[in-house]
Amino acid sequence: MNNARxxxxxxxxxxxxxxxxxxxxxxxAQEPAVEVPAQTAPPTEATGTKVDVVDKGDRVGLxxxxxxxxxxRAVKQAYVDPVADGDLMSAAIRGLLADLDPHSAYLDxxxxxALTEMAEGEYGGLGLEIIQRPDRSLTVIAPIxxxxxxxxxxxxxxxxTAMDGEVITADSVDAAIESMRGxxxxxxxxxxxxxxxxxxxQVQLTREIIRVNSAxxxxxxxxxxxxxxxxxxxxxxxxxxxxxxxxxxxxxxAFKGLVLDLRSNPGGLLNAAVDVxxxxxxxxxxxxxxxxxxxxxxxxxxxxxxxxxxxxxxxxIDAGSASAAExxxxxxxxxxxxxxxxxxxxxxxxxxxxxxxxxxxxxxxTTARYYTPNGTSIQATxxxxxxxxxxxxxxxxxxxxxxxxREANLPGHLRAETLPVEADxxxxxxxxxxxxxxxxxxxxxAVFRDRD
Numbered sequence: 001m002n003n004a005r006x007x008x009x010x011x012x013x014x015x016x017x018x019x020x021x022x023x024x025x026x027x028x029a030q031e032p033a034v035e036v037p038a039q040t041a042p043p044t045e046a047t048g049t050k051v052d053v054v055d056k057g058d059r060v061g062l063x064x065x066x067x068x069x070x071x072x073r074a075v076k077q078a079y080v081d082p083v084a085d086g087d088l089m090s091a092a093i094r095g096l097l098a099d100l101d102p103h104s105a106y107l108d109x110x111x112x113x114a115l116t117e118m119a120e121g122e123y124g125g126l127g128l129e130i131i132q133r134p135d136r137s138l139t140v141i142a143p144i145x146x147x148x149x150x151x152x153x154x155x156x157x158x159x160x161t162a163m164d165g166e167v168i169t170a171d172s173v174d175a176a177i178e179s180m181r182g183x184x185x186x187x188x189x190x191x192x193x194x195x196x197x198x199x200x201x202q203v204q205l206t207r208e209i210i211r212v213n214s215a216x217x218x219x220x221x222x223x224x225x226x227x228x229x230x231x232x233x234x235x236x237x238x239x240x241x242x243x244x245x246x247x248x249x250x251x252x253x254a255f256k257g258l259v260l261d262l263r264s265n266p267g268g269l270l271n272a273a274v275d276v277x278x279x280x281x282x283x284x285x286x287x288x289x290x291x292x293x294x295x296x297x298x299x300x301x302x303x304x305x306x307x308x309x310x311x312x313x314x315x316x317i318d319a320g321s322a323s324a325a326e327x328x329x330x331x332x333x334x335x336x337x338x339x340x341x342x343x344x345x346x347x348x349x350x351x352x353x354x355x356x357x358x359x360x361x362x363x364x365x366t367t368a369r370y371y372t373p374n375g376t377s378i379q380a381t382x383x384x385x386x387x388x389x390x391x392x393x394x395x396x397x398x399x400x401x402x403x404x405x406r407e408a409n410l411p412g413h414l415r416a417e418t419l420p421v422e423a424d425x426x427x428x429x430x431x432x433x434x435x436x437x438x439x440x441x442x443x444x445x446a447v448f449r450d451r452d
Contacts, residue, residue: 068092101366102131102410103352109360110178125181126188127210128154129266131410137161138168138176141346142264142320144212145230148205154192156264156320161200162191182207214268217243223256224442226435229276232268232324237275244279244307256449257442258308259435260315260332263342267323270351270370274300277331280313280338282306284373286331289351291368296351312445313338314438317383318391322346322407329383330372340385341438347407349379350414369414379414380407387441389434 072092076083090106097104114123127147130138138160143149160176162168168176179188184207192201214236217227225247229236248255270287277286281302288299315338317329326345332338351368371377407413 097363097365101350101414102407103348103350103364104366105364107354107362107364112356112360112362114181122209122211123181124184124207125210126205126207128180130160130177132177133410141322142266144210145228145264146213147210148208152203152205154190154203155194157195159193160190161193164189165191184209214272215239215243217247219247220259220435220439221443223446224439225255225258226261227258228261229265229325229328231265232270232272232276234269234272236268236272237279240276241279241307248307254309255311256446257312257314259438259442260313260338261435262321262325262329263316263318263434264320265322265325266320266346267325267348270324270327271300273324273327273331277328278302279307280332281335284335287327287370287372288375289368289370291351293367296353296368312442312449314441315340316434316438317342317345317385319343319346319382321383323348326378326383327370327372330376330378333383333386334373334376339387339441340383341387341441342385342389342434343391344384345378345382347378347380347382349377349407366414382407387437389437 072088075088076085090108094106097106126149127144128149129141129144131141133139140154140156140158140160142156143152143154160168163176163179166176182188186207187204188207189202189204192203194201212231212233214231214233215227215229217225217240220226225244227240227244229240270289274286282304283302286300286302288297290297313332315329315332317325317340321329321342322345326348329338329340329345333340349369349371350366351370352364353367355363355365357363369377369379
């Protein structure tokens with residue numbers, strides 16, 4: 001088993017259109033971008049030099065090159081308006097990546113710089129996780145906790161059609177995405193179409209400095225813990241471990257259980273999910289990745305030590321739980337360490353790597369699939385909870401359910417593959433229905449543990 005850890009790969013539910021957390025793979029917080037290694041060399045930190053990702057034995061046929069040049073010339077000469085060579089080539093590159101899968105994308109200098117800024121966990125904007133559909137429309141994956149978008153009530157599945165009254169078109173979508181970010185204190189009005197609502201919604205937001213606190217923890221009902229992870233950053237595992245240790249050290253007796261809330265968590269860094277899983281697992285495989293490059297294939301295993309000493313965990317997921325959140329949920333489920341409660345997760349079982357180019361642009365490319373400890377790929381299927389709750393259920397069950405969007409709804413999504421399994425191989429209980437149900441389950445489990 002290979003336990004060597006390659007650089008932290010990006011596990012984001014987003015494309016180029018992300019206005020929020022779209023973290024590139026990295027080896028530390030100061031150098032966020034990672035080059036894909038050559039076939040014989042280990043991965044290295046980005047230095048701004050050109051990345052050689054071409055297999056010298058796989059030549060493009062002369063006829064294919066001629067076909068591309070013919071189309072290029074036809075568009076250049078006959079299109080109704082003049083098209084600059086640079087714009088035409090950028091469009092061709094974007095088209096090349098867009099047809100691969102929903103998560104591969106070409107990032108220009110501005111978008112690449114935005115990735116670096118976002119990787120530092122602080123930027124001016126709205127706090128929205130969005131995906132750009134093939135028709136160039138913008139669909140919300142999830143708002144980030146305690147941001148203008150979340151406080152305004154923007155929901156997963158909302159489609160953004162206009163900004164400040166300007167309709168978003170195929171030609172203006174990139175500018176629209178960029179306009180979501182901006183100086184704190186400035187305002188923007190989004191026009192949103194929401195399933196089940198007859199008229200478009202006008203939502204006015206004030207940009208803020210978005211500081212993404214990846215985790216928070218509190219005590220519920222004296223004997224139980226509530227851990228909310230909003231996204232997976234480089235220090236999330238260490239942050240969770242330290243906060244747990246602090247709370248445990250303050251008590252004379254052990255906690256009886258944990259509610260682990262991963263709802264609307266769009267993902268983040270793979271290694272961060274591995275680190276959090278390691279906090280609660282004493283041994284065994286956490287996740288494996290399989291790709292064409294040597295360093296895209298790896299296995300991550302737990303080290304001895306369970307911070308909760310086996311106390312039961314109820315893990316909450318929903319349609320906004322994606323990527324690294326699904327890695328953690330899959331690991332705890334397969335090891336029978338947690339009961340999964342909620343609704344089926346997003347279903348993003350692929351790994352993206354950011355490849356910096358010498359001109360300041362970069363490519364976000366899907367380089368691997370990941371598999372849960374049992375060898376299962378959740379790609380396009382998601383994680384089905386052990387205990388299913390009504391979607392967006394609250395204590396007032398008559399409320400209209402919001403629409404959901406998952407990986408399987410994205411055109412061009414990767415198909416799932418399953419590995420062969422070797423033998424032995426800010427929520428409160430008062431107003432959060434799911435947390436209340438999870439706490440009730442933990443109380444029931446505690447009754448049986450106390451009888452032992």
